[in-house]
Amino acid sequence: METLTPAKSLVQMTYEAILDEICTGSLTPGTRLSQDHLAAQLNVSRQPVNSAITMLKAQNFVEDTGRRGVVVAAVDRKLFDAIYQFRAAIDPLAVELSIKRMAEKDIAEAREIIARGKACVEAAQSQAVLQADIDFHSLIYQLSGNAIIIDTMHLNWRHLQRSMRKVLQHPGMTAQVWSEHEQIFDAMVAGKTAQATALMRAHVRDAPNRISNPKG
Amino acid sequence: METLTPAKSLVQMTYEAILDEICTGSLTPGTRLSQDHLAAQLNVSRQPVNSAITMLKAQNFVEDTGRRGVVVAAVDRKLFDAIYQFRAAIDPLAVELSIKRMAEKDIAEAREIIARGKACVEAAQSQAVLQADIDFHSLIYQLSGNAIIIDTMHLNWRHLQRSMRKVLQHPGMTAQVWSEHEQIFDAMVAGKTAQATALMRAHVRDAPNRISNPKG
Protein backbone atom coordinates (compact mmCIF):
# COMPACT_ATOMS: atom_id res chain seq x y z
CA MET A 1 0.00 0.00 0.00
CA GLU A 2 1.13 3.47 -0.83
CA THR A 3 2.01 5.64 2.15
CA LEU A 4 0.63 8.93 0.95
CA THR A 5 1.84 11.87 2.97
CA PRO A 6 -0.97 12.77 5.36
CA ALA A 7 -0.36 16.51 5.45
CA LYS A 8 2.28 18.86 4.18
CA SER A 9 4.77 20.19 6.65
CA LEU A 10 3.97 23.38 8.47
CA VAL A 11 6.87 25.07 6.72
CA GLN A 12 5.37 24.21 3.36
CA MET A 13 1.89 25.30 4.37
CA THR A 14 3.22 28.51 5.86
CA TYR A 15 5.30 29.21 2.78
CA GLU A 16 2.34 28.76 0.48
CA ALA A 17 0.02 30.78 2.67
CA ILE A 18 2.36 33.76 2.75
CA LEU A 19 3.21 33.48 -0.95
CA ASP A 20 -0.48 33.39 -1.79
CA GLU A 21 -1.10 36.53 0.17
CA ILE A 22 1.78 38.24 -1.58
CA CYS A 23 0.70 37.15 -5.05
CA THR A 24 -2.98 37.88 -4.62
CA GLY A 25 -2.20 41.28 -3.21
CA SER A 26 -3.49 40.76 0.32
CA LEU A 27 0.01 41.66 1.37
CA THR A 28 1.02 44.76 -0.51
CA PRO A 29 4.59 45.72 -1.44
CA GLY A 30 6.49 47.32 1.40
CA THR A 31 4.44 45.62 4.09
CA ARG A 32 6.62 44.42 6.91
CA LEU A 33 6.39 40.72 7.64
CA SER A 34 6.42 40.24 11.39
CA GLN A 35 7.17 36.67 12.31
CA ASP A 36 5.17 36.90 15.52
CA HIS A 37 2.20 38.31 13.73
CA LEU A 38 2.26 35.74 10.93
CA ALA A 39 2.75 32.92 13.40
CA ALA A 40 -0.29 34.00 15.37
CA GLN A 41 -2.32 34.52 12.22
CA LEU A 42 -1.49 31.08 10.85
CA ASN A 43 -1.62 29.29 14.19
CA VAL A 44 1.93 28.00 14.06
CA SER A 45 5.07 28.84 15.94
CA ARG A 46 7.64 31.27 14.67
CA GLN A 47 9.92 28.47 13.56
CA PRO A 48 8.04 27.46 10.39
CA VAL A 49 7.43 31.13 9.65
CA ASN A 50 11.12 31.85 9.86
CA SER A 51 11.95 29.00 7.47
CA ALA A 52 9.25 30.06 5.05
CA ILE A 53 10.52 33.63 5.02
CA THR A 54 14.04 32.38 4.34
CA MET A 55 12.75 30.67 1.21
CA LEU A 56 10.69 33.66 0.11
CA LYS A 57 13.79 35.79 0.47
CA ALA A 58 15.82 33.45 -1.71
CA GLN A 59 13.11 33.68 -4.34
CA ASN A 60 12.90 37.47 -4.19
CA PHE A 61 9.31 37.67 -3.03
CA VAL A 62 10.44 39.55 0.06
CA GLU A 63 13.50 41.68 0.59
CA ASP A 64 15.76 42.50 3.47
CA THR A 65 15.43 46.04 4.69
CA GLY A 66 18.91 45.99 6.18
CA ARG A 67 17.20 46.91 9.40
CA ARG A 68 15.03 44.39 11.13
CA GLY A 69 12.99 41.81 9.29
CA VAL A 70 11.79 41.72 5.73
CA VAL A 71 9.17 43.49 3.67
CA VAL A 72 7.12 42.38 0.70
CA ALA A 73 9.20 43.11 -2.38
CA ALA A 74 8.17 45.88 -4.72
CA VAL A 75 6.55 44.88 -7.98
CA ASP A 76 9.40 45.49 -10.33
CA ARG A 77 9.07 46.35 -13.99
CA LYS A 78 12.63 45.17 -14.59
CA LEU A 79 11.79 41.75 -13.21
CA PHE A 80 8.68 41.62 -15.35
CA ASP A 81 10.69 42.39 -18.46
CA ALA A 82 13.36 39.88 -17.52
CA ILE A 83 10.77 37.14 -17.17
CA TYR A 84 9.28 37.99 -20.55
CA GLN A 85 12.70 37.88 -22.19
CA PHE A 86 13.08 34.53 -20.55
CA ARG A 87 9.66 33.32 -21.66
CA ALA A 88 10.41 34.35 -25.23
CA ALA A 89 13.00 31.58 -25.22
CA ILE A 90 11.30 29.00 -23.01
CA ASP A 91 7.65 29.11 -24.05
CA PRO A 92 8.36 28.23 -27.69
CA LEU A 93 10.58 25.38 -26.50
CA ALA A 94 7.76 24.12 -24.29
CA VAL A 95 5.42 24.23 -27.29
CA GLU A 96 7.83 22.26 -29.41
CA LEU A 97 8.31 19.59 -26.77
CA SER A 98 4.61 19.37 -26.03
CA ILE A 99 3.50 18.69 -29.57
CA LYS A 100 4.86 15.16 -29.54
CA ARG A 101 3.43 14.43 -26.13
CA MET A 102 -0.19 15.61 -26.22
CA ALA A 103 -2.88 13.05 -25.48
CA GLU A 104 -6.60 13.35 -26.09
CA LYS A 105 -7.32 14.30 -22.52
CA ASP A 106 -4.68 17.05 -22.62
CA ILE A 107 -6.31 18.50 -25.71
CA ALA A 108 -9.66 18.47 -23.99
CA GLU A 109 -8.21 20.19 -20.96
CA ALA A 110 -6.62 22.90 -23.08
CA ARG A 111 -9.87 23.48 -24.93
CA GLU A 112 -11.65 23.83 -21.60
CA ILE A 113 -9.12 26.38 -20.41
CA ILE A 114 -9.40 28.38 -23.62
CA ALA A 115 -13.19 28.37 -23.40
CA ARG A 116 -13.02 29.45 -19.80
CA GLY A 117 -10.54 32.19 -20.61
CA LYS A 118 -12.74 33.59 -23.33
CA ALA A 119 -15.82 33.42 -21.13
CA CYS A 120 -14.05 35.30 -18.36
CA VAL A 121 -12.88 37.94 -20.82
CA GLU A 122 -16.50 38.40 -21.88
CA ALA A 123 -17.58 38.67 -18.27
CA ALA A 124 -14.73 41.10 -17.58
CA GLN A 125 -13.57 39.01 -14.64
CA SER A 126 -9.95 40.05 -14.72
CA GLN A 127 -8.74 37.83 -11.90
CA ALA A 128 -10.31 34.76 -13.47
CA VAL A 129 -8.80 35.70 -16.81
CA LEU A 130 -5.37 35.86 -15.21
CA GLN A 131 -5.91 32.45 -13.64
CA ALA A 132 -6.89 30.99 -17.01
CA ASP A 133 -3.80 32.55 -18.56
CA ILE A 134 -1.65 30.89 -15.91
CA ASP A 135 -3.48 27.60 -16.45
CA PHE A 136 -3.02 27.68 -20.21
CA HIS A 137 0.69 28.29 -20.16
CA SER A 138 1.26 25.97 -17.20
CA LEU A 139 -0.46 23.17 -19.08
CA ILE A 140 2.02 23.57 -21.90
CA TYR A 141 4.90 23.51 -19.46
CA GLN A 142 3.49 20.32 -17.97
CA LEU A 143 3.07 18.74 -21.38
CA SER A 144 6.67 19.57 -22.24
CA GLY A 145 7.66 16.87 -19.80
CA ASN A 146 10.73 18.89 -18.85
CA ALA A 147 11.00 19.14 -15.07
CA ILE A 148 13.22 22.20 -15.23
CA ILE A 149 10.75 24.09 -17.35
CA ILE A 150 7.91 23.11 -15.06
CA ASP A 151 9.60 24.13 -11.83
CA THR A 152 11.26 27.27 -13.12
CA MET A 153 8.23 28.67 -14.84
CA HIS A 154 5.99 27.90 -11.91
CA LEU A 155 8.03 30.29 -9.81
CA ASN A 156 8.27 32.87 -12.57
CA TRP A 157 4.51 32.92 -13.00
CA ARG A 158 4.13 33.64 -9.32
CA HIS A 159 6.08 36.82 -9.97
CA LEU A 160 4.06 37.55 -13.07
CA GLN A 161 0.89 37.07 -11.08
CA ARG A 162 1.95 40.01 -8.96
CA SER A 163 2.84 42.22 -11.90
CA MET A 164 -0.25 41.44 -13.89
CA ARG A 165 -2.80 41.97 -11.16
CA LYS A 166 -2.40 45.69 -11.43
CA VAL A 167 -2.31 45.80 -15.17
CA LEU A 168 -5.22 43.53 -15.87
CA GLN A 169 -7.59 46.11 -14.59
CA HIS A 170 -7.74 47.27 -18.21
CA PRO A 171 -10.66 45.19 -19.48
CA GLY A 172 -10.75 44.10 -23.08
CA MET A 173 -7.00 44.13 -23.28
CA THR A 174 -7.02 40.38 -23.09
CA ALA A 175 -9.43 39.61 -25.89
CA GLN A 176 -6.69 39.23 -28.46
CA VAL A 177 -4.59 37.22 -26.06
CA TRP A 178 -7.15 34.42 -26.07
CA SER A 179 -7.48 34.44 -29.79
CA GLU A 180 -3.72 33.97 -29.92
CA HIS A 181 -3.87 31.18 -27.39
CA GLU A 182 -6.35 29.39 -29.58
CA GLN A 183 -4.26 29.86 -32.71
CA ILE A 184 -1.19 28.55 -30.94
CA PHE A 185 -3.02 25.53 -29.68
CA ASP A 186 -4.64 24.79 -33.02
CA ALA A 187 -1.21 24.75 -34.62
CA MET A 188 0.01 22.42 -31.88
CA VAL A 189 -2.84 19.99 -32.42
CA ALA A 190 -2.21 20.12 -36.16
CA GLY A 191 1.40 19.20 -35.46
CA LYS A 192 2.71 22.35 -37.13
CA THR A 193 5.73 22.79 -34.94
CA ALA A 194 7.38 25.71 -36.70
CA GLN A 195 4.16 27.66 -36.87
CA ALA A 196 3.16 26.94 -33.28
CA THR A 197 6.52 27.96 -31.86
CA ALA A 198 6.58 31.10 -34.01
CA LEU A 199 3.12 32.08 -32.83
CA MET A 200 4.09 31.49 -29.23
CA ARG A 201 7.24 33.52 -29.63
CA ALA A 202 5.27 36.42 -31.08
CA HIS A 203 2.62 36.05 -28.39
CA VAL A 204 5.20 36.39 -25.63
CA ARG A 205 7.13 39.10 -27.42
CA ASP A 206 4.07 41.30 -27.83
CA ALA A 207 2.70 40.92 -24.33
CA PRO A 208 4.91 43.49 -22.58
CA ASN A 209 4.04 46.08 -25.22
CA ARG A 210 0.35 45.48 -24.77
CA ILE A 211 0.82 46.21 -21.11
CA SER A 212 2.88 49.34 -21.66
CA ASN A 213 0.45 50.74 -24.23
CA PRO A 214 -2.96 49.34 -23.39
CA LYS A 215 -5.37 50.54 -26.02
CA GLY A 216 -8.45 48.64 -24.82
CA MET B 1 28.77 55.11 5.58
CA GLU B 2 27.61 51.89 4.05
CA THR B 3 26.51 49.23 6.51
CA LEU B 4 28.00 46.20 4.87
CA THR B 5 26.61 42.94 6.18
CA PRO B 6 29.15 41.52 8.63
CA ALA B 7 28.50 37.84 7.96
CA LYS B 8 25.94 35.76 6.16
CA SER B 9 23.29 34.08 8.22
CA LEU B 10 24.01 30.63 9.56
CA VAL B 11 21.22 29.27 7.40
CA GLN B 12 22.91 30.62 4.31
CA MET B 13 26.33 29.37 5.34
CA THR B 14 24.91 25.97 6.22
CA TYR B 15 23.03 25.76 2.94
CA GLU B 16 26.12 26.54 0.93
CA ALA B 17 28.31 24.20 2.91
CA ILE B 18 25.98 21.25 2.38
CA LEU B 19 25.36 22.11 -1.27
CA ASP B 20 29.09 22.32 -1.88
CA GLU B 21 29.61 18.90 -0.40
CA ILE B 22 26.86 17.49 -2.57
CA CYS B 23 28.13 19.11 -5.76
CA THR B 24 31.78 18.31 -5.23
CA GLY B 25 30.93 14.72 -4.43
CA SER B 26 32.01 14.66 -0.79
CA LEU B 27 28.44 13.64 -0.09
CA THR B 28 27.56 10.86 -2.49
CA PRO B 29 24.06 10.11 -3.76
CA GLY B 30 21.99 8.10 -1.32
CA THR B 31 23.87 9.35 1.72
CA ARG B 32 21.52 10.09 4.57
CA LEU B 33 21.68 13.64 5.87
CA SER B 34 21.38 13.53 9.64
CA GLN B 35 20.56 16.91 11.06
CA ASP B 36 22.35 16.19 14.31
CA HIS B 37 25.43 15.03 12.50
CA LEU B 38 25.54 17.99 10.15
CA ALA B 39 24.92 20.41 12.99
CA ALA B 40 27.82 19.00 14.96
CA GLN B 41 30.05 18.96 11.90
CA LEU B 42 29.29 22.58 11.02
CA ASN B 43 29.23 23.83 14.61
CA VAL B 44 25.71 25.16 14.45
CA SER B 45 22.47 24.07 16.01
CA ARG B 46 19.94 21.89 14.21
CA GLN B 47 17.75 24.89 13.43
CA PRO B 48 19.81 26.34 10.56
CA VAL B 49 20.47 22.82 9.30
CA ASN B 50 16.77 22.12 9.17
CA SER B 51 16.10 25.30 7.22
CA ALA B 52 18.95 24.60 4.82
CA ILE B 53 17.68 21.08 4.15
CA THR B 54 14.21 22.43 3.48
CA MET B 55 15.69 24.62 0.74
CA LEU B 56 17.83 21.82 -0.70
CA LYS B 57 14.72 19.67 -0.85
CA ALA B 58 12.81 22.33 -2.76
CA GLN B 59 15.68 22.50 -5.23
CA ASN B 60 15.91 18.72 -5.67
CA PHE B 61 19.41 18.33 -4.34
CA VAL B 62 18.11 16.00 -1.65
CA GLU B 63 15.03 13.84 -1.64
CA ASP B 64 12.61 12.58 0.93
CA THR B 65 12.88 8.90 1.60
CA GLY B 66 9.31 8.71 2.86
CA ARG B 67 10.83 7.34 6.02
CA ARG B 68 12.86 9.57 8.23
CA GLY B 69 15.06 12.34 6.96
CA VAL B 70 16.43 12.97 3.51
CA VAL B 71 19.17 11.53 1.36
CA VAL B 72 21.38 13.08 -1.28
CA ALA B 73 19.49 12.85 -4.56
CA ALA B 74 20.68 10.49 -7.22
CA VAL B 75 22.48 11.97 -10.20
CA ASP B 76 19.75 11.77 -12.77
CA ARG B 77 20.31 11.49 -16.49
CA LYS B 78 16.76 12.75 -17.08
CA LEU B 79 17.53 15.91 -15.14
CA PHE B 80 20.75 16.36 -17.05
CA ASP B 81 18.93 16.09 -20.37
CA ALA B 82 16.21 18.44 -19.17
CA ILE B 83 18.76 21.08 -18.26
CA TYR B 84 20.42 20.77 -21.64
CA GLN B 85 17.09 21.14 -23.42
CA PHE B 86 16.62 24.20 -21.29
CA ARG B 87 20.08 25.55 -22.03
CA ALA B 88 19.53 25.12 -25.74
CA ALA B 89 16.93 27.86 -25.40
CA ILE B 90 18.50 30.05 -22.74
CA ASP B 91 22.20 30.09 -23.59
CA PRO B 92 21.68 31.55 -27.07
CA LEU B 93 19.39 34.16 -25.56
CA ALA B 94 22.09 35.06 -23.05
CA VAL B 95 24.57 35.41 -25.89
CA GLU B 96 22.26 37.71 -27.79
CA LEU B 97 21.63 39.92 -24.79
CA SER B 98 25.30 40.02 -23.83
CA ILE B 99 26.59 41.25 -27.16
CA LYS B 100 25.22 44.73 -26.64
CA ARG B 101 26.46 44.90 -23.10
CA MET B 102 30.07 43.75 -23.18
CA ALA B 103 32.72 46.14 -21.90
CA GLU B 104 36.48 45.91 -22.35
CA LYS B 105 37.01 44.42 -18.94
CA ASP B 106 34.39 41.73 -19.62
CA ILE B 107 36.17 40.78 -22.81
CA ALA B 108 39.44 40.53 -20.95
CA GLU B 109 37.84 38.36 -18.31
CA ALA B 110 36.38 36.02 -20.89
CA ARG B 111 39.74 35.73 -22.64
CA GLU B 112 41.32 34.85 -19.33
CA ILE B 113 38.75 32.13 -18.70
CA ILE B 114 39.21 30.69 -22.17
CA ALA B 115 42.98 30.65 -21.75
CA ARG B 116 42.63 29.01 -18.38
CA GLY B 117 40.21 26.45 -19.74
CA LYS B 118 42.55 25.48 -22.54
CA ALA B 119 45.50 25.27 -20.19
CA CYS B 120 43.60 23.00 -17.84
CA VAL B 121 42.59 20.78 -20.74
CA GLU B 122 46.27 20.48 -21.68
CA ALA B 123 47.14 19.66 -18.10
CA ALA B 124 44.26 17.15 -17.95
CA GLN B 125 42.94 18.75 -14.77
CA SER B 126 39.34 17.72 -15.20
CA GLN B 127 37.97 19.50 -12.14
CA ALA B 128 39.61 22.77 -13.12
CA VAL B 129 38.27 22.37 -16.65
CA LEU B 130 34.77 21.96 -15.27
CA GLN B 131 35.22 25.09 -13.16
CA ALA B 132 36.37 27.07 -16.20
CA ASP B 133 33.37 25.78 -18.13
CA ILE B 134 31.08 27.01 -15.37
CA ASP B 135 32.91 30.34 -15.28
CA PHE B 136 32.66 30.86 -19.02
CA HIS B 137 28.95 30.26 -19.26
CA SER B 138 28.22 32.08 -16.01
CA LEU B 139 30.01 35.14 -17.31
CA ILE B 140 27.70 35.20 -20.30
CA TYR B 141 24.68 34.88 -18.02
CA GLN B 142 26.00 37.79 -15.99
CA LEU B 143 26.59 39.89 -19.07
CA SER B 144 23.04 39.21 -20.24
CA GLY B 145 21.91 41.51 -17.45
CA ASN B 146 18.82 39.37 -16.99
CA ALA B 147 18.35 38.52 -13.32
CA ILE B 148 16.13 35.53 -14.08
CA ILE B 149 18.73 34.00 -16.35
CA ILE B 150 21.44 34.58 -13.78
CA ASP B 151 19.58 33.07 -10.85
CA THR B 152 18.01 30.18 -12.71
CA MET B 153 21.14 29.08 -14.49
CA HIS B 154 23.21 29.35 -11.35
CA LEU B 155 21.07 26.67 -9.76
CA ASN B 156 20.99 24.57 -12.91
CA TRP B 157 24.76 24.57 -13.14
CA ARG B 158 24.93 23.27 -9.61
CA HIS B 159 23.04 20.25 -10.86
CA LEU B 160 25.24 20.01 -13.93
CA GLN B 161 28.28 20.14 -11.72
CA ARG B 162 27.12 16.92 -10.14
CA SER B 163 26.41 15.19 -13.44
CA MET B 164 29.60 16.25 -15.12
CA ARG B 165 32.00 15.34 -12.35
CA LYS B 166 31.67 11.68 -13.24
CA VAL B 167 31.78 12.17 -16.93
CA LEU B 168 34.70 14.54 -17.10
CA GLN B 169 37.05 11.78 -16.14
CA HIS B 170 37.41 11.19 -19.88
CA PRO B 171 40.33 13.48 -20.65
CA GLY B 172 40.61 15.06 -24.07
CA MET B 173 36.86 15.07 -24.43
CA THR B 174 36.87 18.76 -23.67
CA ALA B 175 39.42 19.95 -26.20
CA GLN B 176 36.81 20.75 -28.81
CA VAL B 177 34.58 22.37 -26.21
CA TRP B 178 37.12 25.13 -25.65
CA SER B 179 37.64 25.68 -29.31
CA GLU B 180 33.89 26.18 -29.56
CA HIS B 181 33.90 28.54 -26.62
CA GLU B 182 36.47 30.64 -28.37
CA GLN B 183 34.55 30.69 -31.64
CA ILE B 184 31.40 31.70 -29.83
CA PHE B 185 33.14 34.49 -28.01
CA ASP B 186 34.93 35.75 -31.11
CA ALA B 187 31.57 36.04 -32.85
CA MET B 188 30.21 37.92 -29.84
CA VAL B 189 33.08 40.39 -29.84
CA ALA B 190 32.63 40.86 -33.58
CA GLY B 191 28.99 41.68 -32.95
CA LYS B 192 27.78 38.83 -35.15
CA THR B 193 24.65 38.05 -33.22
CA ALA B 194 23.11 35.47 -35.51
CA GLN B 195 26.35 33.55 -35.82
CA ALA B 196 27.15 33.69 -32.12
CA THR B 197 23.74 32.46 -31.06
CA ALA B 198 23.80 29.70 -33.68
CA LEU B 199 27.20 28.55 -32.49
CA MET B 200 26.04 28.54 -28.90
CA ARG B 201 22.91 26.60 -29.79
CA ALA B 202 25.00 23.98 -31.57
CA HIS B 203 27.48 23.91 -28.72
CA VAL B 204 24.78 23.14 -26.18
CA ARG B 205 22.95 20.75 -28.46
CA ASP B 206 26.04 18.63 -29.07
CA ALA B 207 27.23 18.46 -25.49
CA PRO B 208 24.94 15.65 -24.28
CA ASN B 209 25.97 13.51 -27.27
CA ARG B 210 29.62 14.04 -26.53
CA ILE B 211 28.96 12.74 -23.05
CA SER B 212 26.94 9.74 -24.18
CA ASN B 213 29.50 8.73 -26.80
CA PRO B 214 32.86 9.95 -25.59
CA LYS B 215 35.43 9.14 -28.21
CA GLY B 216 38.43 10.74 -26.51
Place this chain on the structure above:
DNA sequence: ATACCAAATTTCGTATACAGAATGCTGTTT
Protein backbone atom coordinates in the same frame (compact mmCIF):
# COMPACT_ATOMS: atom_id res chain seq x y z
C1' DA C 1 17.64 -21.08 14.17
C1' DT C 2 14.14 -18.09 12.75
C1' DA C 3 10.29 -15.20 13.19
C1' DC C 4 7.81 -12.01 15.71
C1' DC C 5 6.72 -8.65 19.30
C1' DA C 6 7.80 -4.99 22.49
C1' DA C 7 10.88 -1.80 24.71
C1' DA C 8 14.51 1.40 23.95
C1' DT C 9 16.78 4.64 21.14
C1' DT C 10 17.36 7.58 17.47
C1' DT C 11 15.86 11.47 14.95
C1' DC C 12 12.81 14.50 12.94
C1' DG C 13 9.32 18.41 13.11
C1' DT C 14 7.77 21.93 15.88
C1' DA C 15 7.55 24.81 19.98
C1' DT C 16 9.68 27.57 23.25
C1' DA C 17 13.58 30.03 25.32
C1' DC C 18 17.41 33.15 25.05
C1' DA C 19 20.62 36.68 23.45
C1' DG C 20 21.79 40.45 20.67
C1' DA C 21 20.34 44.32 17.82
C1' DA C 22 17.36 47.97 16.48
C1' DT C 23 13.69 51.13 17.44
C1' DG C 24 11.23 54.12 20.26
C1' DC C 25 10.41 56.61 24.49
C1' DT C 26 11.59 59.65 28.18
C1' DG C 27 14.02 62.77 30.72
C1' DT C 28 17.49 66.09 30.80
C1' DT C 29 20.29 69.78 29.01
C1' DT C 30 21.08 73.89 26.30
Place this chain on the structure above:
DNA sequence: AAACAGCATTCTGTATACGAAATTTGGTAT
Protein backbone atom coordinates in the same frame (compact mmCIF):
# COMPACT_ATOMS: atom_id res chain seq x y z
C1' DA D 1 11.54 74.10 22.13
C1' DA D 2 14.93 71.05 20.11
C1' DA D 3 18.28 67.67 20.54
C1' DC D 4 20.64 64.09 22.56
C1' DA D 5 21.65 60.24 25.86
C1' DG D 6 20.25 56.21 27.88
C1' DC D 7 16.89 52.89 29.21
C1' DA D 8 12.85 50.04 27.97
C1' DT D 9 10.67 47.49 24.46
C1' DT D 10 10.29 44.82 20.40
C1' DC D 11 11.77 41.60 17.21
C1' DT D 12 14.86 38.67 14.77
C1' DG D 13 18.23 34.79 14.55
C1' DT D 14 19.78 30.91 16.83
C1' DA D 15 19.83 27.46 20.48
C1' DT D 16 17.57 24.23 23.18
C1' DA D 17 13.61 21.48 24.64
C1' DC D 18 9.73 18.45 23.75
C1' DG D 19 6.63 15.15 21.61
C1' DA D 20 5.73 11.91 17.99
C1' DA D 21 7.17 8.60 14.69
C1' DA D 22 10.12 5.15 13.17
C1' DT D 23 13.89 2.11 13.36
C1' DT D 24 16.65 -0.88 15.90
C1' DT D 25 17.54 -4.16 19.55
C1' DG D 26 16.76 -7.76 22.63
C1' DG D 27 14.06 -11.39 24.17
C1' DT D 28 10.79 -15.04 23.62
C1' DA D 29 8.18 -18.49 21.43
C1' DT D 30 7.75 -21.84 17.84
